Amino acid sequence: MYEQExxxxxxxxxxxxxxxxxxxxFGGDADLLAKLVINGKKTATSSxxxxxxxxxxxxxxxxxxxxxxxxxxxxxxxxxxxxVYVTPFNKIxxxxxxxxxxxxxxxxxxxxxxxxxxxxxxxxxxxxxxDDMEVVCEEFEMxxxx
Numbered sequence: 001m002y003e004q005e006x007x008x009x010x011x012x013x014x015x016x017x018x019x020x021x022x023x024x025x026f027g028g029d030a031d032l033l034a035k036l037v038i039n040g041k042k043t044a045t046s047s048x049x050x051x052x053x054x055x056x057x058x059x060x061x062x063x064x065x066x067x068x069x070x071x072x073x074x075x076x077x078x079x080x081x082x083x084v085y086v087t088p089f090n091k092i093x094x095x096x097x098x099x100x101x102x103x104x105x106x107x108x109x110x111x112x113x114x115x116x117x118x119x120x121x122x123x124x125x126x127x128x129x130x131d132d133m134e135v136v137c138e139e140f141e142m143x144x145x146x
Contacts (some may be wrong), residue, residue: 001146003067006075010065010144023067023075028117030071033102037068037142038077042101048118049086049134054125060084060138077145084138089114090131099139 003023011018026033026045036042052059060066064081089111097110119129 001075003069003075006067006078006144006146009146010078013144018065021065021067021078023069025069025071025073027121028113030069034068034070034076036101037079038145040142042099043141044096044099044101044137044139046092046096046100046114046138047136048121049136050127051121052136059086059136065143066140075146077142079140080143082139082141084136086134086136088132089118089135092135092137096137 007019007021010016027047033042033045051057060081062081062084066079066081067075068077068079070076092107092110094107097107098105100110102113103109114135115129115131118133122129
């Protein structure tokens, strides 16, 4: 489904008068992570703060809507951001790791896969990962799926 088509169904079903939304896919395995959202197992995500700065992108905002795309850029669901905060990588909590819904949902699993993912992202721009780097943590709720 195209993102505009999904958005129009969402706003007409929920009587919302807005065309403000972002659309994106998760890094890594976009299809698996989107399925975790659809199945209610993933209610949070995280990104390196530095990447927002380097790309001059605004941080996610509370109550904003996002259309989640799969690896084929097809719209699969809409989420609404409920909470955004920034914290060092080494201060991420087990509660946040659990909400990300990946693997065994442990903090150790979260740290391993995110250190690897963030390291690869930084390597592409000739930077190195450090566990005191700031991470943007976003908690969300899935509000619509086709």
